[in-house]
Amino acid sequence: MIGIIDCGGANLQSIKSSLDSLNIDSITSNDWSILQDCNGYIIPGVGAAKNVMDTLHIKSLVKRIKTINKPVLGICIGMQILYDYSEEDDQKCLSIIKGKVKKFNDSGLAVPQMGWNKVNFNKDHNFLDGYYYFANSYYADPSEYTLGKSNYGVQISSFIKKDNFYGVQFHPEKSSKQGKKFLKFFLDQL
Numbered sequence: 472m473i474g475i476i477d478c479g480g481a482n483l484q485s486i487k488s489s490l491d492s493l494n495i496d497s498i499t500s501n502d503w504s505i506l507q508d509c510n511g512y513i514i515p516g517v518g519a520a521k522n523v524m525d526t527l528h529i530k531s532l533v534k535r536i537k538t539i540n541k542p543v544l545g546i547c548i549g550m551q552i553l554y555d556y557s558e559e560d561d562q563k564c565l566s567i568i569k570g571k572v573k574k575f576n577d578s579g580l581a582v583p584q585m586g587w588n589k590v591n592f593n594k595d596h597n598f599l600d601g602y603y604y605f606a607n608s609y610y611a612d613p614s615e616y617t618l619g620k621s622n623y624g625v626q627i628s629s630f631i632k633k634d635n636f637y638g639v640q641f642h643p644e645k646s647s648k649q650g651k652k653f654l655k656f657f658l659d660q661l
Contacts, residue, residue, distance in 0.1 A: 478518065501532065507535075511542040521559070546641075568638075588623060
């Protein structure tokens with residue numbers, strides 16, 4: 472059973488539908504008593520860092536998430552809040568991964584990045600190389616935790632991992648067959 476942590480974002484149903492298509496049971500909630508026995512978790516991502524963090528604080532989920540010892544996948548804003556800080560709304564985040572999330576500068580590219588972009592994974596994960604769907608105005612620089620990168624005027628972290636925490640800047644639930652391939656990879660970690 473996968474717990475989809477409801478942070479007030481708009482893509483909960485599309486994530487549930489993607490898991491359903493893979494015959495994976497899931498439950499969506501922001502109540503830890505309902506989520507605590509799940510085998511893994513997804514922190515979905517459509518929204519703003521402040522709104523997501525406010526919801527997590529109100530629902531007393533910040534400490535719970537930080538101490539989860541099962542696989543956790545943050546998607547888009549769900550990945551961004553794994554960092555220390557986001558420039559979006561000058562927001563302190565979960566501090567699971569050192570670093571900050573920055574706004575794309577004026578490189579002549581449209582912001583937000585909306586559409587398909589190539590992700591190049593490191594050699595241990597290059598079987599996942601391909602095009603994924605992105606919808607983001609903010610990004611994290613590559614670091615020691617970066618296992619996949621993309622270019623959108625600058626190199627960005629598209630896939631990160633620290634311990635049992637995984638994060639993707641792209642939306643696997645909107646990335647067709649390639650997204651399902653990535654979700655299967657994550658589910659294999661359970």
